[in-house]
Amino acid sequence: MHLSVLDLVPVRTDQTTGDALIASRHLAQVADETGYRRYWVAEHHNMPAVAATNPPLLIAMIAGATERIRVGSGGVMLPNHAPLVIAEQFALLEAAYPGRIDLGIGRAPGSDPVTSWALRHGAGGVEDDAVNRFPTYVDNVVSMMSPGGVGLQVQGRMHPLNATPHATSIPTVWLLGSSDYSARLAAERGLPYVFAHHFSGQGTAEALALYRSSFRPSEALAEPRTFLTVNASVAETDEEAQRLALPQLEAMVALRTGGQLRAQRYVDESEKDPVPAAHQGLMDGMRSRWVIGAPGTAAAQVRELASTYDVDEVMVHPVGGAFLGTSPDSSPARETTLRLLADAIS
Numbered sequence: 001m002h003l004s005v006l007d008l009v010p011v012r013t014d015q016t017t018g019d020a021l022i023a024s025r026h027l028a029q030v031a032d033e034t035g036y037r038r039y040w041v042a043e044h045h046n047m048p049a050v051a052a053t054n055p056p057l058l059i060a061m062i063a064g065a066t067e068r069i070r071v072g073s074g075g076v077m078l079p080n081h082a083p084l085v086i087a088e089q090f091a092l093l094e095a096a097y098p099g100r101i102d103l104g105i106g107r108a109p110g111s112d113p114v115t116s117w118a119l120r121h122g123a124g125g126v127e128d129d130a131v132n133r134f135p136t137y138v139d140n141v142v143s144m145m146s147p148g149g150v151g152l153q154v155q156g157r158m159h160p161l162n163a164t165p166h167a168t169s170i171p172t173v174w175l176l177g178s179s180d181y182s183a184r185l186a187a188e189r190g191l192p193y194v195f196a197h198h199f200s201g202q203g204t205a206e207a208l209a210l211y212r213s214s215f216r217p218s219e220a221l222a223e224p225r226t227f228l229t230v231n232a233s234v235a236e237t238d239e240e241a242q243r244l245a246l247p248q249l250e251a252m253v254a255l256r257t258g259g260q261l262r263a264q265r266y267v268d269e270s271e272k273d274p275v276p277a278a279h280q281g282l283m284d285g286m287r288s289r290w291v292i293g294a295p296g297t298a299a300a301q302v303r304e305l306a307s308t309y310d311v312d313e314v315m316v317h318p319v320g321g322a323f324l325g326t327s328p329d330s331s332p333a334r335e336t337t338l339r340l341l342a343d344a345i346s
Contacts, residue, residue, distance in 0.1 A: 190218025
C-alpha cells in the first residue's frame with residue numbers, strides 16, 4: 001500500500017505566512033525522504049489558518065525542494081480560473097519537473113461567497129456559468145496541455161491554441177470531489193478520481209462504487225484508478241496523538257457551526273478552552289473518522305480504510321498541532337505523523 005500527503009499549509013497563531021511556507025517545505029522533504037508517493041497542496045482563500053491560496057506557486061516551490069516525490073494540486077478549483085491559465089501553469093510545471101506533476105481539479109469555490117465572487121468576477125466570469133461549464137473546462141484544460149493542443153473557432157476562423165510550445169509529456173489529471181458529481185464526470189471522461197474523505201467522511205463508499213461501475217476507458221486510463229484522503233495525527237502514544245489533533249478538530253467544528261475562523265491555536269490553548277458542550281458530539285463524530293493514535297493504532301486504521309474502500313493508496317492530511325514554545329517555522333507534530341506512519345506501514 002502507498003501513502004501520500006495532502007497539505008493545506010496551516011498557519012498557527014505564532015506564524016507568519018513565511019513561517020508556514022518554510023514548515024511546509026520541510027514537511028515535503030520529510031515525505032520525499034520517507035517514501036510517500038505524492039504531495040498535494042490545496043486551494044483555499046481568505047482563511048486565517050490556511051496559506052494554500054495558489055497551488056501552482058506552491059507546487060513549484062515544493063517540487064524544487066524535493067527529489068522524487070510527485071507534486072500536485074488537491075486541488076485547483078477550476079471555476080475560479082480561466083482554463084487556459086491553468087493549462088499553461090501546469091504544462092510549464094510538467095516541463096520543469098517531467099513525470100512528477102499531478103493536476104487535481106475540483107469544482108467547489110474553496111472560499112466564502114464574497115471571495116468566490118471576487119475571484120470569478122475579476123476573471124471576467126459569472127459564478128453560476130463557471131460551475132455549469134465545469135465539464136467543458138475540464139475537457140479544455142486536458143486538450144490544451146496535450147502536444148497537439150486545440151483549435152478554437154473565432155470570428156469564423158480556426159486558430160491553434162497550445163498551453164506550451166513543445167510539450168513532450170502532460171501532468172496526470174485527477175478529478176476530486178466530496179459528492180457523486182465528480183465521480184460521475186471522472187467515470188465518463190475516463191479520468192482518475194479521488195474522494196475527499198478527510199472533508200466529508202460520509203458517502204465515500206457510494207461515490208467510489210459509482211465511479212467504478214460507470215467508468216469508461218480512455219486513452220489516458222484503461223481502468224478505474226482512485227484513492228481517498230483522511231486527516232491523521234500520529235504520535236508515540238494514543239493520548240499524545242489525541243491531544244495534538246485538538247486544534248484542527250476545534251477549527252473544523254467552528255467551520256461547521258458558523259464559529260469564528262482564526263489562525264490555528266496551540267494545543268495548550270485548545271485544552272484550556274474546549275469547544276462548547278453542545279458541539280462535543282460533532283467533534284467526537286469527526287474524531288471517529290480520522291486516523292489518530294500511536295503508530296500501531298494509526299497503521300491499523302489506515303489499512304482498514306484501504307481494505308474497506310478497496311484502494312492501494314491513502315493520502316493523509318497531517319493535522320498535528322503545536323505546543324507553546326515550538327519554533328514558528330516548523331511543524332514537528334506533522335513531520336512526526338509522516339515519519340511514524342511510514343515506518344509502521346512499511
